[in-house]
Amino acid sequence: QVQLVQSGAEVKKPGASVKVSCKASGYTFIGYYMHWVRQAPGRGLDWMGWINPNSGGSGYAQKFQGRVTMTRDTSMSTVYMELTNLRSDDTAIYYCARDRSSLIDQWGQGTLVTVSS
Amino acid sequence: DIQMTQSPSTLSASVGDRVTITCRASQSITGWLAWYQQKPGKAPKLLIYEASSLESGVPSRFSGSGSGTEFTLTISSLQPDDFGTYYCQQYNTYSWTFGQGTKVEIK
Numbered sequence: 001q002v003q004l005v006q007s008g009a010e011v012k013k014p015g016a017s018v019k020v021s022c023k024a025s026g027y028t029f030i031g032y033y034m035h036w037v038r039q040a041p042g043r044g045l046d047w048m049g050w051i052n053p054n055s056g057g058s059g060y061a062q063k064f065q066g067r068v069t070m071t072r073d074t075s076m077s078t079v080y081m082e083l084t085n086l087r088s089d090d091t092a093i094y095y096c097a098r099d100r101s102s103l104i105d106q107w108g109q110g111t112l113v114t115v116s117s
Numbered sequence: 118d119i120q121m122t123q124s125p126s127t128l129s130a131s132v133g134d135r136v137t138i139t140c141r142a143s144q145s146i147t148g149w150l151a152w153y154q155q156k157p158g159k160a161p162k163l164l165i166y167e168a169s170s171l172e173s174g175v176p177s178r179f180s181g182s183g184s185g186t187e188f189t190l191t192i193s194s195l196q197p198d199d200f201g202t203y204y205c206q207q208y209n210t211y212s213w214t215f216g217q218g219t220k221v222e223i224k
Contacts, residue, residue: 035213045153045161045204045215059211062118095160102208103151105172107160 002026004096004108011114012086019082020111022096029077030054033099036070036081038092039110046092050099051079086115119143119207123216131224136192138219140205145185149209152181152190155218156201164203165190197223 007021022034036048049060051070058070064083072079079096091114098106120143130136140150148168153161163172165181168188178193192199200223205216 037215044218045155045206047206047213047215050211061212097160102149102211103163103166104153104161104206105163110160 002098002106004098004106006094006096006108006111009112009114011116014087014115014117016086016115017082017084018086018113019080020094020096020113021078021080022108023076023078024098025077027098030074034070034072034079035097035099035104036068037095037097037104039095040089040092043092048081048094053079083113086113088115091115118212119146119209119214121205121207121214121216123203123205123219125219126217127220127222129222129224130195132195132197134195136195136199136221138190138203138205138221140183140188140190140216142186142188142207142209146207146209148184149207150181150183150188151206151208152179153204153206154199154201155204161204192221195221195223199223 003025005023010018030053035050038046051058053072067084069082093110095110096108097104122141124139150168152165155161164175169181180191202218202220204218
C-alpha cells in the first residue's frame with residue numbers, strides 16, 4: 001500500500017534551518033508530484049510548494065520563495081523540504097502529500113518543527 | 118494568489134441534520150475545487166474533487182456543488198463520525214490555496 005513516512009520532530013533556534021524528509025513506498029516514486037503543506041498549531045492548512053520527483057523541478061508559494069528548497073533522491077524514493085532562516089511563526093506540523101491529478105490523495109504522518117530560542 | 122474564504126468558521130449541529138459549508142474563491146476557478154476532512158491529530162482526508170465528484174470510499178451523504186467562485190459541501194444527514202474541520206482547496210493553478218477551515222461540532 002502507498003505510504004509516505006516522514007522524519008521525526010525537530011527543535012530549532014530562530015535563524016536556523018531545518019530539512020524534513022519524506023520516504024515514499026508502494027507506488028512508482030517518479031510518477032507522482034509531491035507537495036508540502038504545513039499547519040501551525042490550531043491553524044489551517046498552508047500550501048508551500050511542489051516537486052516533480054522525475055525531473056527535480058519545483059515550484060514554491062510566493063510567501064516561501066527564497067527560504068524553501070524541495071529536492072529529491074530517486075535512489076531512496078525520498079523527497080526533502082528545507083526551510084531556512086526559521087522564525088517562531090514557522091512552528092508547525094509539516095506534511096508531505098502525494099499529488100494525484102492536482103489533488104492530494106495521500107499524506108505523510110506529519111513532522112512537528114518547533115522554533116524556539 | 119487566489120484567496121479562498123469559507124463560512125461559517127464553526128458550526129454545531131445534531132445527528133441527522135443537513136449541514137452546508139460554503140467556500141468562495143476570489144476569482145473563477147471553474148470546477149477545480151476539492152474538499153478535505155481533518156480529524157484532530159490526523160492528516161486531512163480527501164472527500165470531494167472537481168467540485169462534485171465523490172472520492173472512492175467516502176460515504177454518499179457527502180456531496181459537493183458549485184462552479185466559478187462559489188461552492189458548497191453538504192452533509193445530508195450528519196453522523197457522529199463527521200466531526201472535524203473541513204477545508205476547501207483550489208487547484209485551478211499550480212499555486213494552491215486552502216480555505217481557513219470550518220469546524221463541525223456535534224451537539
